[in-house]
Amino acid sequence: MSYETRLFINGEYCNSSSGETVAIYNPTDESLVTDKVQVASEADIDRAVDAAKAAYPAWRQLAGHKRAKCMNKLADLLEANAEKLAKLESIAMGQPITVAKRMVLGPAALWRYYAGYAGKVAGESYPPDEDGYYKLVQYEPFGVCAGICAWNGSHTLAAWKMAPAMATGNVFILKSSEKSPLGLAAYGEYIKEAGFPPGVINIVAGAGPVGAMLASHMQISKIAFTGSAPSGRAVQQAATKSNMKKVTLELGGKSPALIFEDADMTNAVFHTADGFLRNSGQVCVASSRVLVQESIAQEYVKKVKEAYENAAKVMGDPAKAETAFGPLADKKQFDRVMGFLKDGKAEGVEVLTGGDRLGDKGTFVQPTVLLNPSLTSKVYTDEIFGPVISVRTFKDEDDAIKLANNTTYGLGSTIYTSDMARALRVAGKVESGTVAINSSWAGSPQTPFGGYKQSGYGRESGIEGLKNYMQPKTIHINMNLKK
Incomplete structure (x- = not known):
């Protein structure tokens, strides 16, 4: 070529x-x-x-x-x-x-x-x-x-x-x-x-x-x-x-995904897994901070673990039509993401699945789920720009909004709930330039894109x-x- x-x-x-x-x-x-x-x-x-x-x-x-x-x-x-x-x-x-x-x-x-x-x-x-x-x-x-x-x-x-x-x-x-x-x-x-x-x-x-x-x-x-x-x-x-x-x-962004207890679980898992992993997580608006209501956290964690393990099976040669997720952009980006994972493990952050290199060549990183990093951990606060999400829980709507806004970024956010009144109420309080409800972010020529804060x-x-x-x-x- x-x-x-x-x-x-x-x-x-x-x-x-x-x-x-x-x-x-x-x-x-x-x-x-x-x-x-x-x-x-x-x-x-x-x-x-x-x-x-x-x-x-x-x-x-x-x-x-x-x-x-x-x-x-x-x-x-x-x-x-x-x-x-x-x-x-x-x-x-x-x-x-x-x-x-x-x-x-x-x-x-x-x-x-x-x-x-x-x-x-x-x-x-x-x-x-x-x-x-x-x-x-x-x-x-x-x-x-x-x-x-x-x-x-x-x-x-x-x-x-x-x-x-x-x-x-x-x-x-x-x-x-x-x-x-x-x-x-x-x-x-x-x-x-x-x-x-x-x-x-x-x-x-x-x-x-x-x-x-x-x-x-x-x-x-x-x-x-x-x-x-x-x-x-x-x-x-x-x-x-x-x-x-x-x-x-x-x-950049460090966008939150808020999953309420009345959310369609299958849909929420799909969009925080396959939806997030588009471009191997190298999307500025991707929701890498997943916040789940306590009452459904156990079920979500079980299902998202399975989804990320399945995602690893369709990560490979980007030239093949059956490949869903490819490598990171280059060695520099690979080293950056692996550095975040190394530091997170050193802090004691629990790795639910992934957390390492995939294969023995190329710049592939396993789709990774981290559990309960501290609010000050770099894996939680900084933009990793790779196939890595952090999962934490919240008690109620006010707690969810507080956690969602606890960031220097404000590019995007996603909300999963069956209650449209709550969805719109929370969307109005989340500090971000874009909000997706019951979906990962998808652009449109008709709507503006950009962020709040930094x-x-x-x-x-x-x-x-x-x-x-x-x-x-x-x-x-x-x-x-x-x-």
Whole structure:
């Protein structure tokens, strides 16, 4: 299988001006995939910004239906090439091929959703009252925008960032993650075929230093970042110290799952097992803190143990259709997760099942259930980003809410109960940007995604995602002048 490894700038593929490259290893067996992925230099970023600036005036003025045509065509091409893009994602970061394909098709729907808004962003007007001024509010694009993607859902994150920017007339520079750059690197040919003018979308690759170049660039007006909280703080600081560019941050999570005694047990177990283990737990919104009401805890623990043991049996080669769960993204992520498990065991945390490496090669970690870690244990407070949940009990609704909110994060939460009044009551009190009732989290193009507290600010997806790429301008017209 061939891999596109070059940068895509001003409508053409090109090598890095510095010659720096990064290697990608298949996490299934840690074999080398390619060592030719081009890392953008500062000169390359400047060139991408210059290309975007040059393309901006014409793209901004282009009729909305023509921008929408490009966007819809790109969605068509993503769907037509979903198999290829899924394989590229799978070989780079271990996502099972069946999951990876869904993670391409979903973003195609996002592109179409935002294409529907192109040319339809209306302003506001207010007639003169006693002040004699006619008042207009119009919404304008920022110009050159940038996005930094995490490695666990490249295509979704790219669509969340680029599609609303395109619909509102902005131009874009997207940085893929150094762990999973191959799928997004392939976009160049689709961008050209879809009819986007040169410079409107540019794709670059590299690690943190490249992201820092984007965050600190004086000619970039807006940046959206998805990743860890420490990296998000660095992006925010760089943006502030440079030109005070607008920032959207989607950071980590340590989301709670609240299982009440009247919950459908089979459903709750499924979603806190198979639902949580999607992408091997490498999902920022995944509910890794499971809180179960005392009266049903024994039954839940028994069933979730069985579910995690069964999950281990369908964890394997992500290239196979029968594989449900794959390896962690790379050796670094594997070592991080194993470090958490080692520390938890040293603290005396009970391992109900799992807790070790799966197999003798690759970066597979057994699906793991930890019981009753202390409220201060790192396995309970910190984002592990692997196939590991912690289970604790609660007494009543107030206790459940208190435990759920006892975190510095606030990205997501899930609630399992047959009482819809209670479900909505608890949903209103849980401090998180998203709430799923009787399900693990599932996104929609129509609804916003983002977090409270240290899970970031700003929203992606939905109408709120569109607003992040527009700035209001107020115009007052004095109607009192006499002829």
